[in-house]
Amino acid sequence: MLSHEDNELLTRTNAGTPMGDLMRRYWIPTVFSEQIEKPDCPPVRVGLLGEKLVAFRDSEGRAGLIDERCPHRTASMFFGRNEECGMRCVYHGWKFDIHGDCVDLPSEPPGSTLQRKVKIKAYPCHEQGGLVWAYMGPAELKPEFPELEWTMIPESHCYTTRHIQECNWLQGLEGGFDTSHLAFLHRGTAEANRRVVPSEYAIVPTDFGFMAGTGRVLNEGEISWASNLMCMPFHKVFATRPEAAHVWVPIDDDNTMLYSVDYWPDKPLSDEDLERSTSHHGIHTQNIPGTDIPINNKSNDYNIDREFQASGDSYTGIKGLGVQDCGIQESMGPIADRTIEHLGVSDTAIIQIRKLLLQSLKDFQAGKTPPGLDPVSYRARSTRFTLRDGESFEETIKEQLKRDYESVAAE
Numbered sequence: 001m002l003s004h005e006d007n008e009l010l011t012r013t014n015a016g017t018p019m020g021d022l023m024r025r026y027w028i029p030t031v032f033s034e035q036i037e038k039p040d041c042p043p044v045r046v047g048l049l050g051e052k053l054v055a056f057r058d059s060e061g062r063a064g065l066i067d068e069r070c071p072h073r074t075a076s077m078f079f080g081r082n083e084e085c086g087m088r089c090v091y092h093g094w095k096f097d098i099h100g101d102c103v104d105l106p107s108e109p110p111g112s113t114l115q116r117k118v119k120i121k122a123y124p125c126h127e128q129g130g131l132v133w134a135y136m137g138p139a140e141l142k143p144e145f146p147e148l149e150w151t152m153i154p155e156s157h158c159y160t161t162r163h164i165q166e167c168n169w170l171q172g173l174e175g176g177f178d179t180s181h182l183a184f185l186h187r188g189t190a191e192a193n194r195r196v197v198p199s200e201y202a203i204v205p206t207d208f209g210f211m212a213g214t215g216r217v218l219n220e221g222e223i224s225w226a227s228n229l230m231c232m233p234f235h236k237v238f239a240t241r242p243e244a245a246h247v248w249v250p251i252d253d254d255n256t257m258l259y260s261v262d263y264w265p266d267k268p269l270s271d272e273d274l275e276r277s278t279s280h281h282g283i284h285t286q287n288i289p290g291t292d293i294p295i296n297n298k299s300n301d302y303n304i305d306r307e308f309q310a311s312g313d314s315y316t317g318i319k320g321l322g323v324q325d326c327g328i329q330e331s332m333g334p335i336a337d338r339t340i341e342h343l344g345v346s347d348t349a350i351i352q353i354r355k356l357l358l359q360s361l362k363d364f365q366a367g368k369t370p371p372g373l374d375p376v377s378y379r380a381r382s383t384r385f386t387l388r389d390g391e392s393f394e395e396t397i398k399e400q401l402k403r404d405y406e407s408v409a410a411e
């Protein structure tokens with residue numbers, strides 16, 4: 001349970017809000033590189049942290065992200081002409097480059113000084129892992145791009161999709177670390193579920209966020225652990241095979257763009273892996289063509305099949321893990337009311353997320369650098385392992401983190 005004030009603090013990300021300002025200190029995914037495939041191709045609308053923007057690729061192939069509103073009289077740059085290294089507003093021809101500088105102002109008389117003064121809001125971009133990332137914070141504090149493993153591997157090792165969740169970003173992130181729901185929401189009958197509910201939960205705070213451990217008793221004296229990474233402010237990396245990652249990016253306070261990745265760090269995805277990834281029964285959704293909206297969405301109750309639900313083969317009657325997550329997280333309302341919850345032991349990681357974010361906000365407002373901005377700090381790996389009685393999850397994780405960083409140092 002959270003106070004109303006803390007719930008507001010954690011969920012609101014528009015410019016000028018504490019969480020919005022904190023999030024703007026990190027690199028944020030905007031569009032797939034292939035959405036702005038070629039120089040001078042049509043621009044794409046982007047919603048990010050409550051801001052309406054337009055992404056484009058200029059004549060030199062550089063990605064740009066500018067305000068959708070033209071600074072002249074606020075027409076949409078989405079209708080603009082992307083030509084000769086800049087976006088030209090089609091209302092009166094004002095033209096801006098990827099840095100936001102006005103490079104042509106044909107509607108004003110010769111000698112006008114307006115061109116030097118007027119700028120459009122523009123954010124620096126960086127392309128990696130098949131995505132265009134933007135930095136929306138103060139220019140002098142721009143960090144190096146983080147060494148997030150799935151963004152550093154060849155294209156063949158990685159399958160990435162995205163879809164819109166019609167709810168606040170924190171609902172998505174919390175759902176991602178809510179491991180006990182795996183035994184219910186994504187399963188079959190209730191009886192089978194009781195046997196796979198995890199019994200152990202552990203958290204190891206790190207300098208990038210935390211490692212969240214979920215343990216299941218295997219045999220007497222043996223616990224099988226899965227450890228997932230929470231990388232500030234909205235990343236999850238988890239130990240499935242192939243490995244997987246999510247990024248929950250606020251479009252605005254009521255909508256989130258969820259990026260989902262399947263990847264092998266050291267080899268291409270096999271045909272079998274790809275078949276599984278593209279089957280849409282997993283974390284990836286099948287979207288309405290030309291949009292990021294899942295075909296099974298809130299407006300059609302996710303095409304819930306009540307017979308399928310009664311059959312014992314599906315807890316929800318909703319097909320696909322990604323759609324099940326959307327369905328249930330959106331059902332909590334655009335911004336969940338955390339003042340009326342009742343949390344249990346199985347919510348350990350969720351409690352930790354809130355603590356970490358609230359502490360990070362407090363430190364940030366006191367002038368400290370937010371966690372995870374050192375580019376190597378994301379280089380930890382998610383894992384699975386079995387421990388016997390007396391062996392500590394925390395110690396094992398600390399050893400593993402040491403090895404991860406040493407392997408980076410050796411490269």
Ligand code: FES
Pocket residue numbers: 070071072073074075089090091092093094
């Ligand atoms: S509104 Fe864009 S040039 Fe006038």
Ligand SMILES: [Fe+2]
Pocket residue numbers: 175181185186321325
């Ligand atoms: Fe889920």
